[in-house]
Amino acid sequence: MKRVKMMSLYAGPKGSVAIGAIGEFDDAEARDLVDGRYGAYADEPRPARKEPAEKPIERWTVAELQAYAAEHEIDLGDATVKAGILKTVVAAIEAARDSDGD
Incomplete structure (x- = not known):
């Protein structure tokens, strides 16, 4: 199980997790959420994110x-x-x- 801090509302068969809240997900679902930029691992430091320079x-x-x-x-x-x-x-x-x- 991985803890993910949500950056968007999550609604799934087992419930929902609000923006900014932390939910626990199995490894595969947590990876999908983080890879899709819907959340970030709560227990790991996040790399610095740069603002998109190519568009305003x-x-x-x-x-x-x-x-x-x-x-x-x-x-x-x-x-x-x-x-x-x-x-x-x-x-x-x-x-x-x-x-x-x-």
């Missing part, structure tokens, strides 16, 4: 935005659609830049 943040997918938010500990609050998630992530990035410039 406005063109990132919902999964990419959610992964960035999870990695940078950005609370998405009630944002569930791309526009809301994007607005929250951009605001957090700008706030971080502003605080770094002080």
